[in-house]
Amino acid sequence: MPTTDKALVQATLEGDPHAFEEIVERYQRLVFNVIYHYVGGRDVVEDLAQEVFLKVFRSLETFDMRGPLKAWIACITANTCLDELRKIRKQKVYTFSDLNSEDGGRIEDFFQQFTSKGILTENDVSELFVLLERLMGRLGDKDKMAFVLRELEGLSYSDVAQAMETTEVAVRIRVSRSKKKLQKDLEEILLSGKRMVND
């Protein structure tokens, strides 16, 4: 079995059925998590991940062997996610609504717990992430994609730039803008009330 990504691609193109299975094995975690963190909703993730890998297989001949396979697969995943979001919005079932006061209160509880203990339980983290998803839903589509790929999946700026077919500078701007907006939204939820009480 070939070990490098390029050898696996070559072997797949030559008809080795196990080579593609190995490619899927290597990158399924990245694909699943990008879809989960970007689109949300565990029920759609598997179908979309399958769609991504079918696209990868069908367009493998167009893969430029000089670039990293990881960024190329991330690019196909990103485009599939963006298409899916557009589809969902067209069907008007997009549910990343703004946070209501109850959600805000819940975030405040988690924040208090975090600042006093410095850690949260696994369940709390999962619940908190649902709220974070809603906050991320307020970001622009591409800003959110840059943020997910860079901050949640840990891709390098260069890989994110290739995945989003843009420049590193543009990615840095998008990530920075996303952080700023998320920070501002969280501050509004957590600090504005507190300051008003103090004033």
Add this chain to the structure above:
Amino acid sequence: MTEEHLGFSDLDFLDIEPPAHADRCQECGERWSVFRFLGFQVRNAPEMDIPPFFSKRVSQLVRQTKVSFAIYFQQAVRQLIPVFMGLLLATGGLLYIAVDPGTSTEQYSELFFDQPFDEDLSMDYVVDSLGELPEEETGP
């Protein structure tokens, strides 16, 4: 002189040490705690569980797609064979007409004249022809 407040969008979520300014400035101290909270969520975002045998299933699906593509290709070729044959015959016929020597001007001229029509008129031929003309009558 007052110090500038921190620009949180430029900080890395992996930074866990508070910047010195955050200790002195209450506003930045509060904002730093929010930033750390956000960073904690990002770093600990839950991951999706991969369903068992996912790679095997996708690989099988791809093989089926490959097989069905091969069948589709064979069917398409079968349907296109008469079209290709027609095109081949038409191209052959056109080529035959284009290179057939019987269609040249000289060959057509033979149908109407005994000798092939000679398009070359040399200077000698013209002078000789003029010599053969009857002399013009001169006036009184």
